[in-house]
Amino acid sequence: MTAPVRVLICDDQALIRTGFTTIIDAQPDLEVVGECGDGRAAVELAARVHPDVVVMDVRMPVLDGIEATRLLAGAGVAQPVKVLVVTTFNLDEYVYEALRAGASGFLLKDAPPVQLLNGIRTVATGAALLAPEVTRQLVGRYATRIRPAEGTPDDPALTPRELEVLRLIADGMSNGEIAATLVISQETVKTYVSRILAKLGLRDRVQAVVYAYRRGLVT
Incomplete structure (x- = not known):
């Protein structure tokens, strides 16, 4: 059997983290290996647990999700981690900055659970989550x-x-x-x-x- 995709969740709201963990751990092919509440903790925790995908919020204390993504997946990172940005803020600026920082995909938190799960699987395979025409626009x-x-x-x-x-x-x-x-x-x-x-x-x-x-x- 193929090993489950290892997922790290980073969000400053404990309720969101718990909800994501419950949804993800219910899937036989996915496994939550850690969770944290700010970008700096995500970078440090990722170095210890080696996730396949980090589900990353944008607005967080200490270090925001964009900067954390840059440290995890940006140009020059020796062992980059795939990052799926999931946020409540549907702003082009955030999408643009997340992609520039190295994120492989972008979802809104109000997306249905199946979209989150498919997004994690998509990013884990090395594919982009955004459709080409959306990316170009x-x-x-x-x-x-x-x-x-x-x-x-x-x-x-x-x-x-x-x-x-x-x-x-x-x-x-x-x-x-x-x-x-x-x-x-x-x-x-x-x-x-x-x-x-x-x-x-x-x-x-x-x-x-x-x-x-x-x-x-x-x-």
């Missing part, structure tokens, strides 16, 4: 902020075809749509996507979209 809104300074070097080791695939990912296309556009198979697209993520040190398509906008690859 979100990141595009903040494109002027994350475009590179003049003189940014070319992307490391990406072939022209990989750059083309990356641009199509950032344009909100699914693997099937990319395959149809480039007249190649979906398996070939999956191979290109895997290579792009590996070469750029990215975990999922959400981060690939953010990267593409940051490097000025998308207009």
Whole structure:
């Protein structure tokens, strides 16, 4: 049997933590390995219990969820942890900052339990939780902020075809749509996507979209 996905819950409200724990532990393929009430505690606890996914609130004392996510999953972290941000605040700014910090997904706390559970499973597999078109709309809104300074070097080791695939990912296309556009198979697209993520040190398509906008690859 496959080992359960190990989940760490970080929220400053004890009732929320208890509710999430009850829902998650009822699933045979998921297991809560720890819970805490602020971002700093989440970073410290994650180093001890090694979760597969951290369910992270945004507004918390000591260290907020965005900064905690950056410490757990951001660029340069030696052993990044997948983070699913779950908050009551449906603000584009929070979504944008969470993704920039390294989060792999974003949910609202009023989402039904099945959506939370599926979100954890999705993020645990290394996939992005946000649909490509949603990601493009979100990141595009903040494109002027994350475009590179003049003189940014070319992307490391990406072939022209990989750059083309990356641009199509950032344009909100699914693997099937990319395959149809480039007249190649979906398996070939999956191979290109895997290579792009590996070469750029990215975990999922959400981060690939953010990267593409940051490097000025998308207009």
